[in-house]
Amino acid sequence: MITEARLRNHHITRPYAGTAADLVGTFAAVQAQEYPFAKWGLALRLGDATTDADIEAAFTQGQILRTHVMRPTWHFVTPNDITWMLELTASRVHAAMGSYVRKQGLDNRVLRRATAIIERELGDGRHLTRAELASRLAGRKMNFSPLQLALVMFYAELERIVCSGPRRGKQHTYALLSERVAAATPGRRKPRSKVTTDRVPGNRDEALAELARRFFSRHGPATVRDFVWWSGLRTPDARRGIDIIKPTRFDLEALTYWTIEAPDPVSTRPERVHLLPIYDEYVVAYRDRAAMPHGPGTVRADRRAGTFRHALVVDGQIAGTWRTEPKRSGTVVHVTAFSPPSRSERQGIEAAVARYGRFLQATVTLSLRSS
Numbered sequence: 001m002i003t004e005a006r007l008r009n010h011h012i013t014r015p016y017a018g019t020a021a022d023l024v025g026t027f028a029a030v031q032a033q034e035y036p037f038a039k040w041g042l043a044l045r046l047g048d049a050t051t052d053a054d055i056e057a058a059f060t061q062g063q064i065l066r067t068h069v070m071r072p073t074w075h076f077v078t079p080n081d082i083t084w085m086l087e088l089t090a091s092r093v094h095a096a097m098g099s100y101v102r103k104q105g106l107d108n109r110v111l112r113r114a115t116a117i118i119e120r121e122l123g124d125g126r127h128l129t130r131a132e133l134a135s136r137l138a139g140r141k142m143n144f145s146p147l148q149l150a151l152v153m154f155y156a157e158l159e160r161i162v163c164s165g166p167r168r169g170k171q172h173t174y175a176l177l178s179e180r181v182a183a184a185t186p187g188r189r190k191p192r193s194k195v196t197t198d199r200v201p202g203n204r205d206e207a208l209a210e211l212a213r214r215f216f217s218r219h220g221p222a223t224v225r226d227f228v229w230w231s232g233l234r235t236p237d238a239r240r241g242i243d244i245i246k247p248t249r250f251d252l253e254a255l256t257y258w259t260i261e262a263p264d265p266v267s268t269r270p271e272r273v274h275l276l277p278i279y280d281e282y283v284v285a286y287r288d289r290a291a292m293p294h295g296p297g298t299v300r301a302d303r304r305a306g307t308f309r310h311a312l313v314v315d316g317q318i319a320g321t322w323r324t325e326p327k328r329s330g331t332v333v334h335v336t337a338f339s340p341p342s343r344s345e346r347q348g349i350e351a352a353v354a355r356y357g358r359f360l361q362a363t364v365t366l367s368l369r370s371s
Contacts, residue, residue, distance in 0.1 A: 002221050002252070002291045003316035005259060009218050010282050011045035012313075013268045020046060020055050021063035021078055028214040029075040029085065030281055032066050035172075037277035037310065038076065043359050044274065051361050059166070062184040066164040066172075067157045070232045072097055073279075079184040082177065083160060084200055088207040090158040092232045097154065104148050106155075114142055115156045119176065127165035127173040205244060208233070212241030213260065219285050220247065220259030227258075229287035255288060273348030275322055275333075275356055276311040283311060283318070312337060314345055320371070330363030340370045 007013040016023045020042050024030050032038035039055040042064075058064045065082055069075045070089050077085060101111075114137060121136045122128060128136070134149050144152060153174065156162045165175030201207035215227050227238045247258040276282055312320035312335055320337035333353045341349060350366060357364035 002257065005221055005261070006219070006282065006291075007316050008268065009220055009259070009261070011218075012274055012276075012282060013271070015047055015269060016045050017047075019063070020050070020058045024064055024076045025078045025081060026214060027218045027281065028081060028211055029069055029077045031279050031284060032074045032076040033279050034277065035066070035074075038074075038279070040275075040356065040359055041277045041280050042076070044276070044355070048355060048358065050359065052359055053361065056167070059164070062166070062175075062180045065177075065180060065184075067162075067177075068093065068154055069157075070230070072154070079181040080200065082163060082181065084207055085211070086158065086160050088204070088211065089232055090160075092234070093158055094155075096232070097151070101151050101155070104145075104151055106148060106151055110142075111152060111155045114144075114152045115159060115161055117142065118152075118156055118174075119161050122162065122174060122176045122179075125175075125179060127168070127175050129168065129171050129173050133174065205240070208237055208241035209244040212238070212247075213245045216242075216245070216247045216258050217260040219281065220261075221250070221257035221291070222259070222286060223255055223257055223288045225287040226285065230285045252291075255291075257291075271348060271351065272315050273345060273352045274313045275335075275352045276313050278308065278310050280311065282313070312349070314341075314348070319345075330365065331357070331360060332365050332367055334367045335369075337368070337370045341368070 004013075011023065016026070023042060023045060030038070030042065032041075036052075039052055039059075042055055043050040043052070055064075059066070062079060064076050065079060066074055066076055067082065069077050069082065069085050070093065072093055117137055117140050118133055121133060130149060130153060133153070134144065137144065137149075137152075153162065156174075157177075160177050162174045163177040163180055165173035165180070167173065199210060201210045211231060211233075212227065215230060216222060219226065219230065224235065224238055224242065227233070227242070228235050231238065233241075242258060245260070247260045250257055250259075309321045310323060311318045312322050314320075319339070319341075320335060322333055322335045325332040325334060333356060335349055335353070337345075337349075346368065349368060353364055353366045
């Protein structure tokens with residue numbers, strides 16, 4: 001029951017009929033730590049014709065932004081949501097990172113001065129790489145180690161000064177958040193999803209409710225602990241959001257789950273097999289492990305799949321891992337199943353690899369083995 005509902009709500013078995021940006025908006029935020037594979041995480045939830053180039057174009061145009069917005073990790077978020085979400089969550093992320101930042105010799109005075117310089121350097125629509133910003137800061141006698149500079153940029157993101165700019169080749173750039181939002185949001189059309197994503201909360205309670213609504217719509221059934229883990233909120237704030245939106249509750253195996261299901265019938269994909277990328281929301285968004293999608297007999301070492309490795313998912317259960325190997329002739333997708341796949345499962349794996357090839361718009365070949 002839980003697995004089927006999560007697959008559906010995550011748009012893994014129910015493809016999202018809209019743009020990549022609208023999809024991100026329905027989630028509120030989508031983890032995007034490994035950028036090339038985070039793009040695949042969006043594409044596999046959209047129509048089968050969605051390509052890497054489609055997702056990259058949305059990112060380049062600023063329809064999708066990448067920043068640190070909740071836990072201390074990268075997330076995709078939309079221009080419409082980035083400001084109110086940071087207002088709600090940034091203080092919690094600052095607190096989580098505080099002792100680590102201080103150990104690196106960065107106090108508030110240094111952070112504010114560096115951020116002011118960065119803000120000036122990125123003005124008038126300039127997009128600069130981290131290395132270029134390091135050079136500008138060094139010119140103002142602010143020399144940082146790579147780790148210190150990463151923390152400075154982290155601070156500038158949380159303070160709503162910077163966010164992602166368009167990539168320059170394979171290099172990521174930074175842009176002013178205010179300019180990126182202003183350029184992307186005028187005349188924005190409403191998404192097709194039943195989850196409203198154009199609402200801008202006017203106060204803290206509205207923000208808590210909005211974040212809870214989107215979490216339980218896309219990640220439900222889920223527990224309060226799951227919501228706290230995913231959002232970084234304090235438990236009282238998470239419970240407050242739930243109290244406001246009043247999602248559907250049910251109890252299973254001594255745990256209480258909450259969900260918001262789509263009110264109308266929806267079409268689903270027939271595929272049983274999916275290649276989920278590392279850190280996919282289907283796996284990493286949950287703290288309570290009882291309903292985590294690891295099949296019976298899965299050994300503890302294999303439970304890293306989906307969090308620290310790409311996950312092969314069969315019927316909602318993590319059934320193996322996969323990795324890519326670039327070759328001159330294309331890309332080899334190495335799939336390692338935890339147990340020998342059946343004939344139908346092998347056919348599903350072949351179809352999933354072919355879909356990944358269409359995403360890359362490249363030749364892919366399958367290498368399949370059992371561990």
